[in-house]
Amino acid sequence: MASLRYFTGPMNCGKSTLALQIDFTETSAGRRGHRFTRQDRSGEARISSRLGMVEPAVEVDDAFDFFAFVTQDIMAGRRVDFLVCDEAQFYTPAQVDLLARVVDDLEVDVYCFGILTDFRTELFPGSRRLMELSDTIELLQARPRCWCGRVATHNARVVNGVMVTEGDQVAVGDIDGERPAEVRYEVLCRQHHRRRQTANVSGVALPGDPLPFGDAGDGPR
Known part of the structure; x- marks a missing residue:
């Protein structure tokens, strides 16, 4: 039976690499499918891995209809066995609903890959809907590390060298024009x-939150 699977984790954990690997493995087995992406770091209409692998893909925008796309393919006599959907955190909740319909009504496997939370530690709308609907949710095991050596769990946005926790949820790469600030x-x-x-300020001794202890003279240690 077809299924909707969501592979997720923070940045640098190999999501796009796995997306391209699954596409290669499925295609090598004689299955036919399509690759999709939205706002890939390397530009439109492609899936790119930080390891250097790049493959063309269908660019998704807010008006894109996954169910209509696959249905048209099938009606034209073309077999569709699977979809590989990268940067799925940027899909709309309605598009995730359409992907679930592709699985249920058309018996097509759907593999989604995306970041779970944004730089504010809030769920992306697309990721939230995938968490609600997916048959399987898999946290990727190639975990990136913070500059301190701990396993990294959060994505930080840095603007002009300063970490920010406010602003538009989506800001991909460097920004120019109306907002010329350097974003990474x-x-x-x-x-x-x-x-x-961040790593840039890691040499600065920043105070942590006060511990829930009183002064030394308040009671026994």
């Missing part, structure tokens, strides 16, 4: 994300 992303552990302590 960094993975951090929860502690350093909470303290807004």
Whole structure:
């Protein structure tokens, strides 16, 4: 039976690499499918891995209809066995509903790949809907590390060298025009994300939250 699977994790954990690997494995087995992406780091209409692999893909926008796309393919006599959907955190909840319909009504396997939470530690709408609907949710095991050595769990947005926790949810790569600020992303552990302590400021002794203890004279130690 077909299924909807969501592979997720923070940045740098190999999501796009796995997406291209699954596409290669499925195609090598004689199955036919399509690749989709939205706002890939390397540009439109492609899936790119930080390891250097790049493959063309169908670019998704808010008006894109997955069910209509696959249905038209099938009606034209073309077999569709699977979909590989990268950057799925940027899909709309309605598009995730359409992907579930592709699985249920057309018996097509759907593999989605995306980041779970944004730089504010809030769920992306597409990821939230995938968490609600997916048959299987898999946290990728190739875990990136914070500059301190701990496993990284949070994505930080850095603007002009300063970590920010406010702003538009989506800001891909460097921004010019109306917002010329240099934007980049960094993975951090929860502690350093909470303290807004990126690698650039890791040499600064930032105070943590006060511990829930009184002064030394308040009672026994």
